[in-house]
Amino acid sequence: MNVRYANPYVIGVLLGFILLFSFYTMGRGVGSSETFSRIAAAGVDLKAPQHAEEGHYFSKYLSKKRSPLMAWLVFLTLGAGLGGLFSAFISHRIKGEVVRGPLMGVSSRLWLALLGGILSGFAARLARGCTSGQALTGASELAFGSWVFMFSIFAGAYATAYFFRKEWL
Amino acid sequence: MGPLYKFGWFDFAYSLQIAGLIGFLFGFVLERAGFGDARKLTAIFYLRDFAVLKVMFTAIVVCMIGLLYFSVFGWIDLSRVYILPTYIWPQTVGGLVMGVGFVMGGYCPTTSVVATVSAKLDGLVFIVGMILGSFIFAELFPLLKGFYEAGSMGAVRLSDVLKINAGLIALFVCLMAVGAYWVVEKVEQRFGDRGTLPGGSRKIKGAAAALLIVLGLILAIVNPDRIAAKRATASPVEAVKKGEATEPIAPKAEKPASIHFKIVEDEGC
Numbered sequence: 001m002n003v004r005y006a007n008p009y010v011i012g013v014l015l016g017f018i019l020l021f022s023f024y025t026m027g028r029g030v031g032s033s034e035t036f037s038r039i040a041a042a043g044v045d046l047k048a049p050q051h052a053e054e055g056h057y058f059s060k061y062l063s064k065k066r067s068p069l070m071a072w073l074v075f076l077t078l079g080a081g082l083g084g085l086f087s088a089f090i091s092h093r094i095k096g097e098v099v100r101g102p103l104m105g106v107s108s109r110l111w112l113a114l115l116g117g118i119l120s121g122f123a124a125r126l127a128r129g130c131t132s133g134q135a136l137t138g139a140s141e142l143a144f145g146s147w148v149f150m151f152s153i154f155a156g157a158y159a160t161a162y163f164f165r166k167e168w169l
Numbered sequence: 170m171g172p173l174y175k176f177g178w179f180d181f182a183y184s185l186q187i188a189g190l191i192g193f194l195f196g197f198v199l200e201r202a203g204f205g206d207a208r209k210l211t212a213i214f215y216l217r218d219f220a221v222l223k224v225m226f227t228a229i230v231v232c233m234i235g236l237l238y239f240s241v242f243g244w245i246d247l248s249r250v251y252i253l254p255t256y257i258w259p260q261t262v263g264g265l266v267m268g269v270g271f272v273m274g275g276y277c278p279t280t281s282v283v284a285t286v287s288a289k290l291d292g293l294v295f296i297v298g299m300i301l302g303s304f305i306f307a308e309l310f311p312l313l314k315g316f317y318e319a320g321s322m323g324a325v326r327l328s329d330v331l332k333i334n335a336g337l338i339a340l341f342v343c344l345m346a347v348g349a350y351w352v353v354e355k356v357e358q359r360f361g362d363r364g365t366l367p368g369g370s371r372k373i374k375g376a377a378a379a380l381l382i383v384l385g386l387i388l389a390i391v392n393p394d395r396i397a398a399k400r401a402t403a404s405p406v407e408a409v410k411k412g413e414a415t416e417p418i419a420p421k422a423e424k425p426a427s428i429h430f431k432i433v434e435d436e437g438c
Contacts, residue, residue, distance in 0.1 A: 025173050027172025030195055079189040113295045120271065124263070140236065148261055152264020156272075
């Protein structure tokens with residue numbers, strides 16, 4: 001972490017233009033969480049295809065015509081991985097580690113990461129999107145629910161941040 | 170006139186390539202901002218570094234202003250942009266739970282991808298968690314279905330709920346963003362580590378804030394809702410063709426825009 005990160009306002013402006021480009025070309029914003037839901041659906045489809053049939057939540061991803069992973073947001077997430085990799089590579093930030101505060105053990109950090117991921121994945125399905133798909137995209141088109149969602153994220157995180165202070169500080 | 174895909178300018182296969190491009194840029198700028206590091210991300214919840222809020226609010230304000238100006242100039246038909254529908258209760262609860270997941274796990278979905286590609290093991294574990302979380306949701310869906318549909322209000326925007334025009338809302342959002350930047354910079358100066366916070370000249374920040382407010386003020390006076398409504402009544406087909414003719418990169422300009430082009434894909438995120 002010896003390289004100083006970019007100015008967040010500049011990044012914000014760039015991200016705003018990327019979002020605008022997405023709206024202009026596709027008529028929709030960005031998103032990520034659906035990708036992971038689709039991966040789960042593909043897994044279910046592989047292991048127990050009859051389980052995800054009519055009426056199951058995953059059935060909306062599964063059509064006879066194409067794989068559940070052949071979707072717009074899956075390609076966007078793949079791109080995000082490549083873009084992040086390229087940026088980390090050019091500033092020598094690819095370094096195998098478990099990010100945590102100085103007082104935190106590796107295994108407890110990983111368990112919390114898993115649990116946090118489960119909550120995040122669950123919440124994203126419940127709210128029909130994540131910080132990108134709901135908050136960024138919806139807020140910029142002034143969708144009412146997305147603004148509520150965004151402030152709820154901050155409320156939930158600030159309300160519980162005290163209990164996780166040893167994980168980060 | 171945009172959105173290009175909705176007017177049938179390119180097919181599904183081409184749209185996937187655009188998705189890859191948008192994703193690449195998205196991941197790139199997130200990593201530039203340092204969002205592949207959970208400590209940088211969660212620092213906002215301990216009042217030390219508000220980069221997350223600055224990036225989010227700036228992106229939202231820039232894109233919002235862009236969309237409204239594009240609409241005023243007739244470059245984009247906002248009625249064809251997918252507006253996320255509001256389901257107020259699941260969105261509120263989902264937001265709260267995602268906030269807890271954020272401070273507990275250290276990431277949100279996209280940033281965990283960026284963390285994973287920069288070889289952070291906790292990012293990868295977070296992704297595994299998200300896949301499990303989606304699976305748990307899908308399995309519990311029969312129980313959650315009622316709540317999932319609760320508080321449905323349709324594709325409403327702030328302007329519909331508050332009954333004020335979108336231009337005025339845009340001005341409020343600009344003012345709110347500038348106010349938020351001012352407050353968080355004060356807080357950062359008190360609690361943050363000045364060595365790692367990015368600088369930036371006071372003059373440029375002031376000028377940018379003034380520009381934001383002026384752009385918002387113009388929108389509030391121009392009232393994009395009224396202009397869009399006027400354009401919709403005055404021969405929509407002609408407006409479409411004019412928009413296409415002025416666009417130089419038209420790959421299929423000879424093909425007339427299909428007004429009834431409809432995407433069957435599920436567009437939720």
